Amino acid sequence: MTLREIADVVSGTVHDGGDDVVVKAPAFVDSRKASAGGLFVALPGERVDGHDYVSAAMAGGAAAVLAQRPVGVPAVVVEDGASALGLLARHVIARRAALPGPGMTLIGITGSVGKTTTKDLIAHMLGGRGATVATPGNFNNEIGLPLTVSLIEDDTRFLILEMGARFIGDITYLTEIAPPLIGVVTNIGSAHLGDFGSYENTTKAKGELVEALPTDAEGGLAVLNADDARVLTMRPRTQAAVALSGLSQDADIRASDVALDSRGRAHFTLHTPEGSAPVQLLLTGEHQVANALAAAAVVRHVGLSIAEIAAGLSSATASSRGRLEITDRPDGVTIVNDAYNANPNSTRAALKALIAMASERRKIAVLGGMLGLGDQAEPEHRAIGALAGELGIDIVLTVDGFRVGEDAQWIADGFGTGDEARWIAEGAREAGAQVITTVDNAEARVLLDDLLRGGDVVLLKASQPTGLQPLGEQLAGQSEATGAAH
Numbered sequence: 001m002t003l004r005e006i007a008d009v010v011s012g013t014v015h016d017g018g019d020d021v022v023v024k025a026p027a028f029v030d031s032r033k034a035s036a037g038g039l040f041v042a043l044p045g046e047r048v049d050g051h052d053y054v055s056a057a058m059a060g061g062a063a064a065v066l067a068q069r070p071v072g073v074p075a076v077v078v079e080d081g082a083s084a085l086g087l088l089a090r091h092v093i094a095r096r097a098a099l100p101g102p103g104m105t106l107i108g109i110t111g112s113v114g115k116t117t118t119k120d121l122i123a124h125m126l127g128g129r130g131a132t133v134a135t136p137g138n139f140n141n142e143i144g145l146p147l148t149v150s151l152i153e154d155d156t157r158f159l160i161l162e163m164g165a166r167f168i169g170d171i172t173y174l175t176e177i178a179p180p181l182i183g184v185v186t187n188i189g190s191a192h193l194g195d196f197g198s199y200e201n202t203t204k205a206k207g208e209l210v211e212a213l214p215t216d217a218e219g220g221l222a223v224l225n226a227d228d229a230r231v232l233t234m235r236p237r238t239q240a241a242v243a244l245s246g247l248s249q250d251a252d253i254r255a256s257d258v259a260l261d262s263r264g265r266a267h268f269t270l271h272t273p274e275g276s277a278p279v280q281l282l283l284t285g286e287h288q289v290a291n292a293l294a295a296a297a298v299v300r301h302v303g304l305s306i307a308e309i310a311a312g313l314s315s316a317t318a319s320s321r322g323r324l325e326i327t328d329r330p331d332g333v334t335i336v337n338d339a340y341n342a343n344p345n346s347t348r349a350a351l352k353a354l355i356a357m358a359s360e361r362r363k364i365a366v367l368g369g370m371l372g373l374g375d376q377a378e379p380e381h382r383a384i385g386a387l388a389g390e391l392g393i394d395i396v397l398t399v400d401g402f403r404v405g406e407d408a409q410w411i412a413d414g415f416g417t418g419d420e421a422r423w424i425a426e427g428a429r430e431a432g433a434q435v436i437t438t439v440d441n442a443e444a445r446v447l448l449d450d451l452l453r454g455g456d457v458v459l460l461k462a463s464q465p466t467g468l469q470p471l472g473e474q475l476a477g478q479s480e481a482t483g484a485a486h
């Protein structure tokens with residue numbers, strides 16, 4: 001598109017002689033990840049202002065800039081860069097829909113946990129069917145989703161979008177940019193409970209996805225988790241056909257005979273209305289069965305056979321990092337890094353995966369705070385500590401983590417209190433586990449280096465700002481200590 005066309009779409013003005021400048025590549029917001037010929041979107045952030053990085057983006061090959069003020073290079077200037085990006089993405093989808101030939105199927109995924117994993121499974125299975133674009137990593141908000149949309153090409157057949165929500169109306173906004181034909185709700189847990197205030201509000205917010213779907217006659221499909229009572233309440237909120245996935249007998253897409261192997265990977269029998277087939281997942285943790293079933297329901301609607309689905313599920317490997325990522329060290333210690341993020345559901349799943357994987361080996365859980373739980377924070381953290389003790393984790397090592405350094409901002413912003421690790425430690429101690437407390441990654445690293453011996457299995461799990469993911473990478477030998485606050 002020329003800047004003139006872009007300006008028309010977003011109701012902006014062209015500056016610095018850019019009318020005929022052509023944008024040929026995706027939009028981006030990180031000047032270090034410039035796409036040659038792409039559009040740099042300069043957004044004002046809380047800590048840094050994208051407008052300060054215009055020259056870096058242009059040096060990286062950007063064709064032009066979408067900005068909130070003139071920046072001295074060809075640009076479209078708007079009042080609000082984020083909403084302009086949304087308008088642009090909506091236009092890109094409409095333009096793709098108007099092309100002759102086979103259309104593009106749009107799939108939206110929301111829920112408290114499992115979005116990224118389910119998205120990766122669907123992308124893996126549909127990739128063989130036609131050109132597929134999926135949310136890279138976790139780009140699931142009002143910025144990341146339109147950036148993902150900008151990756152589509154004229155021949156893209158499947159667009160798979162992760163849709164995150166922190167507030168009522170967030171998902172509706174995303175579906176207005178990119179209206180899905182198929183919508184998946186993985187589950188409703190306590191992720192972002194602090195923002196939503198209650199499970200009712202979380203359910204209301206995530207259910208906006210199924211409200212946005214077209215009718216059954218138009219091909220709309222809502223994939224709902226048959227094992228999650230809150231998700232099931234969304235059923236009357238959609239005009240689309242409904243496919244239930246889960247372990248429940250009522251599910252249309254169901255698993256039976258679920259068992260974990262010694263690597264903590266599940267195998268099961270997949271049942272669909274067309275028949276049954278064995279599946280052996282390569283992903284770790286029993287919770288992956290639910291994600292696999294939801295993904296199966298989606299690709300079945302697109303036309304994959306049960307044999308293709310079983311083969312696809314059985315060959316997918318983890319494509320996003322920090323999610324139960326297993327490293328076997330030469331000294332016989334196994335590191336399980338699941339510290340990409342955490343909430344109570346995913347932490348319970350991770351602790352159970354640790355038990356399944358370690359069997360007779362010594363089990364060590366390195367745990368930090370789970371943010372954004374509001375007034376449920378204390379009981380939820382104490383319950384996680386208690387569960388670790390009850391499951392038979394040998395050592396619980398807690399890390400205060402985000403209390404220190406610039407990440408202390410999370411406390412100032414009300415996402416945590418700084419007491420999270422202590423609550424876990426107390427819960428674990430009461431349940432009989434051996435507990436070690438540390439203040440930061442550096443202290444944890446020193447203690448662990450001393451403590452670990454061949455045969456140990458070490459799980460790392462905490463919310464992202466707690467910063468345990470890099471500790472896990474260091475322990476796994478994937479990176480060196482940075483000397484940063486955590």
Ligand SMILES: Nc1ncnc2c1ncn2[C@@H]1O[C@H](COP(=O)(O)OP(=O)(O)OP(=O)(O)O)[C@@H](O)[C@H]1O
Binds near residue numbers: 186287346
């Ligand atoms: N169905 C599930 N039930 C419980 N835990 C899960 C499930 N799926 C994934 N998890 C765990 O939750 C964590 C996050 O998984 P994933 O990245 O797929 O979720 P997400 O919904 O994309 O999260 P985010 O909101 O951070 O984008 C991982 O630690 C994973 O092990």
Ligand SMILES: [Mg+2]
Binds near residue numbers: 116162
């Ligand atoms: Mg995600």
